[in-house]
Amino acid sequence: MEKPKKVPTISNAEWEVMKVLWSESPKTANQVVDTLKDKTSWNPRTIRTLIGRLVRKKALGFTQDQKDKRKYLYHPLVSEREMAKAETKSMLKRIYGGALNVMVANFLEEERLSKEEIDELRLILDKKKNELDG
Amino acid sequence: MEKPKKVPTISNAEWEVMKVLWSESPKTANQVVDTLKDKTSWNPRTIRTLIGRLVRKKALGFTQDQKDKRKYLYHPLVSEREMAKAETKSMLKRIYGGALNVMVANFLEEERLSKEEIDELRLILDKKKNELDG
DNA sequence: AAGTATAAACTACATATGTAATAAAACTAG
């Protein structure tokens, strides 16, 4: 029985920081700043603030850097999958009464997916259905 | 050429209020409060505050009640579809790089859909695909 | 060993949000 591990909720900006560390970790604050320098226009101070908040929320943990003892090496404490799932569920609940197919239907109506994307989705569904059929 | 009509972003609690008025409108504040009394534990004050904020955000409009001139009759200024689509897109972008199928795949992996739900989704996709095929 | 650069910690401040209380205005009952 896995414990229900409650994932922290994080803000938009915090999500960007997490993505950096999900893609590769551990990293020092400076490395995170460097990675985000291109993608965003955030002041390094801001990024450090966000890192601090993520630590407080227990979305990030850290260890001491062995080369430079002042620095921390940050790493995610929650997987991207877990967070994505939690966020998705909460959004689906809020907006679509939790119904994934309502969401997909609504979304498809106006957004155009390519035929390939649709086929890929169908494959995903077929696979899932086979699992159910046993 | 429709103008890109920018939909306001609203909070979780505000969504609940909008849902009441999307399901039936116009309604007076009191009617909204009544509808929400069962579903939530919010103080009527709170609900009126939320209505006010939604008016400020131009998500709701109102007209004067003819019976009692003090009362307003509130109605949505933005459709549920528009808001849902905007929210969905922004969430997909933030979390899944905008890719609907990544989202569906991830979500399906751990959430169980019934066979019926899966079939319904497949129908939606088939219909969409036929449209593309022409 | 002392000075300094720098990383992390703490503080700041505006706007958003959850959650209401109070004030002002207008209707209704006596």
Place this chain on the structure above:
DNA sequence: CTAGTTTTATTACATATGTAGTTTATACTT
């Protein structure tokens, strides 16, 4: 018409978030 009631409008306050500046501790560097 005046008082009480009921609506809307204004104000309040804590926490979250975006966006940084300032302080402090201390690991480097000379």
